[in-house]
Amino acid sequence: MATNASRQNCGDTVRGPNGTIDSPGFPYGYPNYANCTWTIVTEERNRIQLAFQSFALEEDFDVLSVYDGQLRQENLRTRLTGFQLPSPIVSSGSVLTLWLISDYAVSAQGFRAVYEVLPSHTCGNPGKLQNGLQQGTTFNIGDKIRFSCNVGHFLEGHAVLTCLVSTHNSASWDFPVPFCRADDGCGGTLRGQSGVISNPGFPSDYDNNADCTWTILAEPGDTIALVFTDFQLEDGYDFLEVSGTEDSSTWQVYKFIIIKLNLMVFMQSGI
Numbered sequence: 001m002a003t004n005a006s007r008q009n010c011g012d013t014v015r016g017p018n019g020t021i022d023s024p025g026f027p028y029g030y031p032n033y034a035n036c037t038w039t040i041v042t043e044e045r046n047r048i049q050l051a052f053q054s055f056a057l058e059e060d061f062d063v064l065s066v067y068d069g070q071l072r073q074e075n076l077r078t079r080l081t082g083f084q085l086p087s088p089i090v091s092s093g094s095v096l097t098l099w100l101i102s103d104y105a106v107s108a109q110g111f112r113a114v115y116e117v118l119p120s121h122t123c124g125n126p127g128k129l130q131n132g133l134q135q136g137t138t139f140n141i142g143d144k145i146r147f148s149c150n151v152g153h154f155l156e157g158h159a160v161l162t163c164l165v166s167t168h169n170s171a172s173w174d175f176p177v178p179f180c181r182a183d184d185g186c187g188g189t190l191r192g193q194s195g196v197i198s199n200p201g202f203p204s205d206y207d208n209n210a211d212c213t214w215t216i217l218a219e220p221g222d223t224i225a226l227v228f229t230d231f232q233l234e235d236g237y238d239f240l241e242v243s244g245t246e247d248s249s250t251w252q253v254y255k256f257i258i259i260k261l262n263l264m265v266f267m268q269s270g271i
Helices: none
Strands: 008-014 018-022 034-041 047-056 063-067 076-080 095-101 110-118 132-135 144-149 153-156 160-165 171-173 179-182 188-190 194-198 212-218 224-231 239-246 252-259 263-269
Touching: 018 034, 047 095, 144 153
Parallel strands: 008 034, 188 212
Antiparallel strands: 018 110, 034 095, 047 110, 063 076, 063 095, 132 144, 144 160, 153 179, 160 171, 194 263, 212 252, 224 263, 239 252
8 A cells, every 4th residue: 555655646726717637647547546636616606517528447446536625525426436437517616626546556548527617507517318318408597408318228317307496596406317228228226306117128027047236326314215016026036135225424325136026116215
């Protein structure tokens, strides 16, 4: 493990209406033992939208943490790793902090992110869906956007998002951005106030040797209610396992592990 002295520090305090943040060495790879902090600061009452144009970090070992405010644990918004392009992030206030940590070996291309200062009356562009479409080009209070999926995929989450006034007279979307999952997909992560889970092929018979995991995320303090509208499993051989964990500092997570099953689940948070 590297000491603080051997870590390669980098980063900056960034100001201005817009700009670009690159990991050190991008696009040719960041160094080992990187410890980089970027703090984006704008005028009070404004907010910051961060959108990634490229993202590649050694999965699980090199991490970019994004903080909604200064770099303090209670402000942690998300931890990003791997090779999937993250969705845009919009701060709730006038400060957004990025903290990159890499380990002692193996690196990847790194990341490039562009930021834009938003006035308090806009929610910002939530970003386009992979394998989907977005209808709506304005993102101010009162505006709506609609999502749909390409052929062969179905939408998980809310199809329509509305930009609403939130705390401190700023604006935010009323639901998380949905995502498109392949029709033959098995498992996934679900967010939002309600949704439906069904096994691949439902209501037809499920395949043999299925092994599917669904994780439902709710904000701390919420609970999740499940209402089964159909349930048929081969008695004694196929089963549904339901388990849950609770962590007051992050998310409340309920995981559903399904092996060779035929079920539909209605999920609702905030009950």
